[in-house]
Amino acid sequence: MWASFICWWTQDQAEQFFRSGHTNNWAVLVCTSRFWFNYRHVANTLSVYRSVKRLGIPDSHIVLMLADDMACNPRNPKPATVFSHKNMELNVYGDDVEVDYRSYEVTVENFLRVLTGRIPPSTPRSKRLLSDDRSNILIYMTGHGGNGFLKFQDSEEITNIELADAFEQMWQKRRYNELLFIIDTCQGASMYERFYSPNIMALASSQVGEDSLSHQPDPAIGVHLMDRYTFYVLEFLEEINPDSQTNMNDLFQVCPKSLCVSTPGHRTDLFQRDPKNVLITDFFGSVRKVEITTETISLQRDSGIMESSHEEGQRDEELMEPLKYAEQLPVAQIIHQKPKLKDWHPPGGFILGLWALIIMVFFKTYGIKHMKFIF
Amino acid sequence: MLTNAGRGPLGAGCLGFSASGVGRAPVSVSSASVGPPVTPEVVRGKRAALFFAAVAIVLGLPLWWKTTETYRASLPYSEISELNALQLRLRVPVTVVFTRESVPLDDQEKLPFTVVREREIPLKYKMKIKCRFQKAYRRAFDHEEEALSSGNVQEAEAMLTVPQEQAEGSLTMYVISERSSLLPQDTMSYIGPKRTAVVRGIMHREAFNIIGRRIIQVAQAMSLTEDVLAAALADHLPEDKWSSDKRRPLKSSLGYEITFSLLNPDPKSHSVHWDIEGAVRQYVQPFLNALSAAGNFSVDSQILYYAMLGVNPRFDPTSSSYYLDTHSLPHVINPVESRLGSSAASLYPVLNFLLYVPELAHSPLYIQDKDGAPVATNAFHSPRWGGIMVYNVDSKAYNASELPVRVEVDMVRVMEVFLAQLRLLFGIAQPQVPPKCLLSGPKSEGLMTWELDRLLWARSVENLATATTTLTSLAQLLGKISNIVIKDDVASEVYSAVAAVQKAAEELASGHLASAFVASQEAVMSSERAFFDPSLLHLLYFPDDQKFAIYIPLFLPMAVPILLSLVKIFLETRKSWKNLEKTD
Numbered sequence: 001m002w003a004s005f006i007c008w009w010t011q012d013q014a015e016q017f018f019r020s021g022h023t024n025n026w027a028v029l030v031c032t033s034r035f036w037f038n039y040r041h042v043a044n045t046l047s048v049y050r051s052v053k054r055l056g057i058p059d060s061h062i063v064l065m066l067a068d069d070m071a072c073n074p075r076n077p078k079p080a081t082v083f084s085h086k087n088m089e090l091n092v093y094g095d096d097v098e099v100d101y102r103s104y105e106v107t108v109e110n111f112l113r114v115l116t117g118r119i120p121p122s123t124p125r126s127k128r129l130l131s132d133d134r135s136n137i138l139i140y141m142t143g144h145g146g147n148g149f150l151k152f153q154d155s156e157e158i159t160n161i162e163l164a165d166a167f168e169q170m171w172q173k174r175r176y177n178e179l180l181f182i183i184d185t186c187q188g189a190s191m192y193e194r195f196y197s198p199n200i201m202a203l204a205s206s207q208v209g210e211d212s213l214s215h216q217p218d219p220a221i222g223v224h225l226m227d228r229y230t231f232y233v234l235e236f237l238e239e240i241n242p243d244s245q246t247n248m249n250d251l252f253q254v255c256p257k258s259l260c261v262s263t264p265g266h267r268t269d270l271f272q273r274d275p276k277n278v279l280i281t282d283f284f285g286s287v288r289k290v291e292i293t294t295e296t297i298s299l300q301r302d303s304g305i306m307e308s309s310h311e312e313g314q315r316d317e318e319l320m321e322p323l324k325y326a327e328q329l330p331v332a333q334i335i336h337q338k339p340k341l342k343d344w345h346p347p348g349g350f351i352l353g354l355w356a357l358i359i360m361v362f363f364k365t366y367g368i369k370h371m372k373f374i375f
Numbered sequence: 376m377l378t379n380a381g382r383g384p385l386g387a388g389c390l391g392f393s394a395s396g397v398g399r400a401p402v403s404v405s406s407a408s409v410g411p412p413v414t415p416e417v418v419r420g421k422r423a424a425l426f427f428a429a430v431a432i433v434l435g436l437p438l439w440w441k442t443t444e445t446y447r448a449s450l451p452y453s454e455i456s457e458l459n460a461l462q463l464r465l466r467v468p469v470t471v472v473f474t475r476e477s478v479p480l481d482d483q484e485k486l487p488f489t490v491v492r493e494r495e496i497p498l499k500y501k502m503k504i505k506c507r508f509q510k511a512y513r514r515a516f517d518h519e520e521e522a523l524s525s526g527n528v529q530e531a532e533a534m535l536t537v538p539q540e541q542a543e544g545s546l547t548m549y550v551i552s553e554r555s556s557l558l559p560q561d562t563m564s565y566i567g568p569k570r571t572a573v574v575r576g577i578m579h580r581e582a583f584n585i586i587g588r589r590i591i592q593v594a595q596a597m598s599l600t601e602d603v604l605a606a607a608l609a610d611h612l613p614e615d616k617w618s619s620d621k622r623r624p625l626k627s628s629l630g631y632e633i634t635f636s637l638l639n640p641d642p643k644s645h646s647v648h649w650d651i652e653g654a655v656r657q658y659v660q661p662f663l664n665a666l667s668a669a670g671n672f673s674v675d676s677q678i679l680y681y682a683m684l685g686v687n688p689r690f691d692p693t694s695s696s697y698y699l700d701t702h703s704l705p706h707v708i709n710p711v712e713s714r715l716g717s718s719a720a721s722l723y724p725v726l727n728f729l730l731y732v733p734e735l736a737h738s739p740l741y742i743q744d745k746d747g748a749p750v751a752t753n754a755f756h757s758p759r760w761g762g763i764m765v766y767n768v769d770s771k772a773y774n775a776s777e778l779p780v781r782v783e784v785d786m787v788r789v790m791e792v793f794l795a796q797l798r799l800l801f802g803i804a805q806p807q808v809p810p811k812c813l814l815s816g817p818k819s820e821g822l823m824t825w826e827l828d829r830l831l832w833a834r835s836v837e838n839l840a841t842a843t844t845t846l847t848s849l850a851q852l853l854g855k856i857s858n859i860v861i862k863d864d865v866a867s868e869v870y871s872a873v874a875a876v877q878k879a880a881e882e883l884a885s886g887h888l889a890s891a892f893v894a895s896q897e898a899v900m901s902s903e904r905a906f907f908d909p910s911l912l913h914l915l916y917f918p919d920d921q922k923f924a925i926y927i928p929l930f931l932p933m934a935v936p937i938l939l940s941l942v943k944i945f946l947e948t949r950k951s952w953k954n955l956e957k958t959d
Contacts, residue, residue, distance in 0.1 A: 023759050056709040060717070113912060120909045125722065132626065134759070165856070172848035173906060242706055290704045292744050293754040293762060296791040297798070297821045299658055 022136040022177045025286040026129060027052045027062045030111060032143030032152045034068035034103075039223040040214050042070045043084045044142045044184055044230040046092040051237040052138065055285035063114055063129055065101035067143075067153055077221060084226050084234065100127050108158045115166045117175060133174035138182070138283045142230065145185030147208055148193075164194040171197040178271070180283040184229045186211040189265040201248070201271045201278070205229035205255070206262035213261050228260045242285050248275040424940035431937060445858060448866035454873050455850045458843045459501055461876075464493075465832065466507045466886035467598045468545040471590060474515045474523055476552030477576025482583055487513040490583075492591060496601055500608055502840065506599050508591060509886070512583075515549070523551055523573075528815070531557060532567055543668070544828050544888030546597055548590055550576045563811040564593050568818045570825050572597065592809035597825040599832055606802055607833035611840045624802025625759055627834045627841070629896065630671035630723040633659075634761075635793070636715060637784075638682040641734030645768060646779040649730070651676045654786035661820040662794055666801075668889065669830055673721070685710035688737050697733070697740045699765075704742070704755055707763065726800060727761035728793045732768065732782065739767035754792045762796035764789060794821050803830060831892045835883060838895035842876050845902040853911075865908050872901035 029052075031045035049064055071082050071093045082093040101110060113119050114129050131137055143150055149157040170176055181202040183191050188204030195202065205212040205227065214224035215231045226234075232255040240246055252266050252275070268275050281287055473486060493507045515523070522534035535549075551557055553575055558565055565573040572593050577585055606624060625631070635655070639647050655674055663672045684707045688697035699707070717725040733740040741749040742765060756762035766789065772780050798804075803826050808814055817823060846869065853859055875898035882891035 023757075056706070058709060058713045060713070109912065113909070116912070117907050118909045118912050119907075169852060172852060173845065242709075286709055288705045288708050288757045288760065290701075290708075290755050290757045291799075292701070292742065292750050293752050293756050293764075293792060293796050293799070294750070295799075296752055296795045297817055299787055299791050299794070299821070300819060301787045 021134065022282065023134040023289055024131070025057050025061060025136050025138070025283065026131045027057055027138040027140070028065075028114065028129060029062065030065045030106065030139075030141045030143075032067055032106065032141065032150060034153055036068075036070070036073055036075045037223055038068070038143075039070050039082075039221070040226050041142045042066055042068065043082050043092060043226050045140065046082055046097065047084050047226070047230060047234040048140045048182075048237075049097070050092050050094070051234065051240075052284055055237075055240065055281060056242050057284075057286040059096075059098045060126065061286070062098070063100050063127065064098065065106045065111065065114075066099050066103075067106040068103060083218065083221065084231070098126070104153070106153060108152050108156050108162075111152075111158070112162065112166050116169045117173070129175070131175050134177050135175070136178045136180070136283050137176045138180045140182045140184075141191075142184040142227065145183070145187055145191065147187050147190045150183070150185055150191060160191045160194045163191060164196060167195060167200060168197045171199075178273075178282070182233075184212060184227050188212060189267075192267050195267070195270060198270055199272060200267075201275070202267040203251070204265050205260070207265050210262040229255050229262070229264060232259060237280075237284065240280050240284065242281060242287065244279070244281060246280045248278040248280065251280060421944050424937070424944060428937050428941050431933070445860045447853075447859075447861040448863050450850065450853065450861065450866055450869050451873055452850050452854065455846045455869075458873065458876055459847060461502050461839075461843070461880055463502055463504045463836065463839065463880060464507055464884040465504065465599060465836075466509055466884055467594060468542075468886045469508055469510045469590065469594050470545070470547045471510050471512045471550060471586075472515045472519060472547065473512065473550045473576070474520055474552060476555070477550040478582040478586065479578055479580070483514070485583075487511070490587060492587075496599075496604055498601070498605060498608060500611060500840070502843070504604060504836070508594055510587070510590060519549070523549055523555075523557060525557070528557055528565055528567075528573065528813075531573075532569075532571065535571065542887070542889070543831060543892075544598070544886060546570050546572065546594055546825070548572045548574055548593065550574050550586060550590075552576055553578060558813065561811060562813045564589060564809065565813045565815065566593060566597060566808065566825075567815050568823045570597070570828070589809070593812065596806045596808050596812070598828060600807060602807070603829055603833050604836055607837040608840055611844065625724060625726075625800055627837050627896075627899070628670060628724050629900065630673070630721075632717075632721045632723045632725045633663075633672060633674045633797075634715065634717060634725060634727050635674070635676040636727060636729045637676075637678045638711070638729055638731045639678065639680050640683050640732075641736075642680050642779065644735035644778050644780060645732055645782050647678075647732050647782045647784060649784035649789075650786055654790050658787075658790040658794065658821075662797070662822055665818075665820045665822040665824075665827060666830075668827060668892065669801075669834060671723075673723075677716070679714055682711055682714055684731065688733075688740055694741075697737045698743045698749070699740065700743045700747075701745050705757075708757060708760065724759075725761075726797070728796065729761070729763045730784070730789055731763060731765050732784075733765060735778075739770070740765050741767075752792050752795075754796065756796045756799060758800065761800070762793065764792050798822070801830065802833065828888060831888055835879065835888070835892045835895045838892075838899045839876060839879055842872060842895070842898035842902045845899075845906050846872055846876075849902070849906050859911055862908075862910050865905050865911065868901045868905035868908070872898050872905060875901060 027049075029045050029049050031041045033041045045064070045066060049062065052062060053059070070076060071080050080093065081091045084090050084092050101114075114127070117129065119128055129137075141150060143152070145151060148160045151157050167179065170179075176199070178199045179201070181192060181195075181200060183203070184205040185191075187206060187208050187210065189207045192200075192202035192204060193208075206229075213228050215226045215228045217224045233251070236251065236254050252264075255264050257263050271278075473483065475483075490510045490512065491507060492510070493505055496504045496506055498504065519535060522531045525531050525534065547570060549571065551573060555575070558573060558575065563575050567573070574586065574589050574593060576582065579585060635651055637647060637649055637651075639645060655676070659674060663674070666672070684699075686699060686703040686707050688699050690696075691698050711729070712727075715727055715729075717727055742753050742755060744750050752764070753767070754762060754764035766784060768780065768782050772782065798821070803822070806826075806829070815823075849869070853861060875894050879891050879894035879898055882888075882894055
């Protein structure tokens with residue numbers, strides 16, 4: 001019994017020791033490419049957005065930056081949808097996507113302003129990263145990249161040095177507790193080479209000199225729907241629920257070279273905890289620390305005031321009873337209606353004209369004298 | 376240019392140089408075999424080249440340097456680095472009043488005098504913090520003697536009320552005789568709701584020393600202990616994983632937004648009414664008024680219908696009730712948070728207090744702690760977020776009437792829990808009272824005055840730590856990246872932040888808690904405004920190869936001819952000197 005007590009005690013302490021010290025979670029998801037043929041980058045970002053929301057991070061804690069609008073793009077054959085699997089299995093756009101920075105607002109400057117917090121005072125709260133020193137932040141970037149840079153909007157680029165400096169500024173001001181950086185671009189590993197601030201873990205879809213490849217085209221939509229790395233990460237995340245104990249080592253194994261063609265890489269030397277003790281939900285989910293409230297304070301009940309307000313409330317209730325609203329929309333009738341038979345109308349002018357044209361051409365070609373063979 | 380020997384465009388333009396031969400000694404014939412013939416045009420060309428080079432170097436280079444310089448206002452870097460080594464002295468002025476029977480007579484003769492006790496707080500923080508209790512001993516006045524000989528402590532306190540409010544941070548202690556019946560028999564000390572305390576005296580030779588120790592114990596409980604400061608500095612100290620969970624009070628901020636929400640997931644069964652305005656007016660507002668020195672508070676409330684908890688409660692057949700165990704509590708908050716609208720409320724940190732009336736199918740609902748026992752308060756809280764309380768409808772209410780049942784929420788019970796949670800969230804924890812000490816009952820507001828003082832001490836220290844860290848990191852950043860423009864208003868904010876930090880440290884050392892707190896808040900505001908100024912964005916990162924790529928096409932075509940000419944002039948001049956030496 002003594003031994004079991006000791007075992008329980010040390011396990012409890014050990015659990016506490018390896019738990020992350022964060023109280024809230026934030027996510028910054030960036031898609032940097034525009035134009036219809038970069039559909040897959042928007043789909044990548046929206047898949048990660050969907051997983052992160054499903055695992056509990058609320059919209060107020062997600063900064064979603066999409067450089068182009070694919071769902072309402074004039075070239076989208078299925079408007080208001082963004083699919084991530086071919087045969088249109090999974091629509092990642094859904095009903096409740098909240099895009100914070102859209103279209104031309106996704107620039108290097110705005111991205112760095114979001115990260116460092118140097119935002120003009122008129123920016124609304126949903127566009128700010130209001131993290132503190134107990135926030136775990138997930139940063140996901142996708143687009144076209146090269147050795148040491150990532151292209152934004154086809155007109156500018158962010159270098160790995162700028163990104164590392166931005167993270168250092170975040171660290172100086174203690175804007176994060178731990179940071180997970182995932183990048184899915186060509187030569188993605190070059191973007192995390194220059195990080196030097198503590199508590200950062202980085203994953204990339206390909207090494208320097210390799211290209212990240214896209215997964216599958218969809219013949220109906222006509223473009224590639226997802227990138228390989230994010231596709232397998234999404235598959236992995238679909239199996240995680242808020243209670244999971246899966247750790248980061250499993251995420252590192254997600255896309256081996258046989259499936260991904262490129263070699264995913266990761267960097268953990270700046271991270272203080274061992275990756276096998278880091279839960280996926282530490283970054284992708286939002287688990288709060290709670291404590292049971294055991295104490296109360298005693299207040300003096302002032303019964304006089306309570307009684308009178310109760311009576312007032314009741315009086316108000318009674319006054320409100322007689323009011324009724326007129327039924328303005330007979331919803332029940334509409335729902336249970338049988339479909340009406342439509343009256344037959346003769347074909348309209350256009351159809352008549354078209355047939356007249358066809359018959360005229362027919363007779364012109366074959367001549368009226370041949371008609372006698374028909375009739 | 377010299378290679379053209381004056382036939383280029385320069386030759387046509389240099390009209391004033393025709394008399395270039397004036398003042399020069401004619402070149403001897405023998406030098407003609409060494410170099411080209413030194414015609415006046417060649418000399419003119421040389422002078423033109425030299426003039427060009429001179430203009431380029433003397434005028435051009437400084438002009439280019441000046442115009443491509445970024446504007447950087449000067450900052451007090453040395454003062455900022457001094458702030459790191461700042462020594463904080465927190466002075467607590469204590470007035471100790473001795474009644475007649477409390478200490479031996481010869482000790483009484485020595486009154487009044489002052490004793491100072493200074494102690495360094497052992498925290499692993501770069502700023503040294505010293506806690507200084509300044510005890511001013513004096514004899515009791517007549518009205519105080521009268522008050523302290525009354526029957527019980529509450530009466531004595533009522534009579535002892537000082538006409539003017541004591542300054543924040545200061546304490547008054549009354550020493551009564553050993554056998555006095557003011558306190559119950561076994562208690563050695565009593566801590567009152569305002570900044571007063573009562574300690575038993577002793578008839579002993581070392582009376583002052585013994586009483587002094589007791590006084591220090593009580594004073595520490597009422598003002599500053601190591602854990603209060605450690606909690607305030609928790610974010611700046613190295614991570615202590617064993618107890619870091621407990622130390623998560625709200626960060627110091629200028630204001631707070633408190634939102635009370637009533638969640639009614641089943642309006643068909645329960646028609647819930649709560650008199651939130653009355654409850655706020657009566658219970659919450661006095662508490663917030665007492666805390667008003669710590670920041671601006673604004674309160675709002677809302678009622679949400681069909682808001683479910685994200686977790687399904689389990690049924691417990693023994694008590695025929697539903698329960699939520701501790702492991703599922705963390706998942707309760709997230710689904711509901713998106714509906715609370717807390718992000719639209721304000722830029723201040725928001726505290727949410729939710730009252731959940733469970734649906735008829737899941738009534739009654741209890742929260743179980745780790746051992747499986749239902750929690751008395753039926754509530755839980757999350758640090759830096761807020762609290763949730765589950766309010767079960769009395770089962771008797773279902774008997775008589777049809778659905779929906781009218782539920783009148785008992786606001787007193789609810790507010791007791793919410794105010795207790797508010798205290799915990801602010802970090803106003805139970806103090807470490809010394810043994811055999813009686814703590815008075817709480818005031819009607821729920822907050823004792825010295826608890827507010829403790830909060831202000833902790834907040835002032837935290838603000839100073841934050842402001843110093845911000846200023847230091849800003850100075851490091853601006854020093855490291857030389858491309859950032861530092862505008863004048865950023866510089867003035869930095870200066871005012873440094874001045875405010877120094878003023879706050881001075882005020883803390885002289886014991887003026889209120890003005891020290893205000894100064895520390897100003898320091899934090901100014902330093903944050905300077906750090907987060909939108910103009911400080913370092914966007915223009917030029918790696919060296921890009922700098923070369925920009926300047927080479929501009930400067931190289933101009934620089935190459937000038938440099939080559941200068942080299943040629945120099946070589947020729949050297950040769951002609953050698954020839955002159957030879958001929959001389």
